[in-house]
Amino acid sequence: KAKYRPNLGDSIAVNGACLSVTKLYEGGFEVELSRESRTHIAIENLKDKVHIEPALRYGDRIDGHLMQGHIDFIGTLEKIQKDENGVDFYISLPKEAMKFMAEKGSIAVDGVSLTINEILKNGIRLTIIPITFKETLF
Structure with a gap:
């Protein structure tokens, strides 16, 4: 479930991992994870929620650090x-x-x-x- 409404094929960061939207449905969306993604992202947390952020578009206001959505290490x-x-x-x-x-x-x-x-x-x-x-x- 998500309040954010992406389009099919959109890049979207879920807990910082850049993923592509593969299916849309009422109140949410799906992404497919590669084997590497499955071992490098943590979707579960104590609040049972995730951070969702759409990809930055050219011309958008930049606020904070630029992050690319690639996970190199897990702490x-x-x-x-x-x-x-x-x-x-x-x-x-x-x-x-x-x-x-x-x-x-x-x-x-x-x-x-x-x-x-x-x-x-x-x-x-x-x-x-x-x-x-x-x-x-x-």
Whole structure:
């Protein structure tokens, strides 16, 4: 089920993974997943919802980081720490992913573009500001 109404063949990001709409029906749509996609995206979460975002068109307003919908690595949320400035997520990453991490660089988590606040020995720390925490599925 989805509030967003794509057209058949549209590219659409579901939790950050770029997929193509293959079937439309009342109140929703279907996509087909390749074997690689099935092993690289996480559709289930605690809120039983997903982030859905249509593809950016030339001429559209750009707000935030540009993400391409390709999933290179999967991390594990190890710890959540709340304070007055937001919520810190401590995420462990595969060793081979660490060489691509840069402090103040961008990363997408379930399709949400975030800034890396700190590089840790085996992962990263992200700070999710209150408005992002409220308006996303975190």
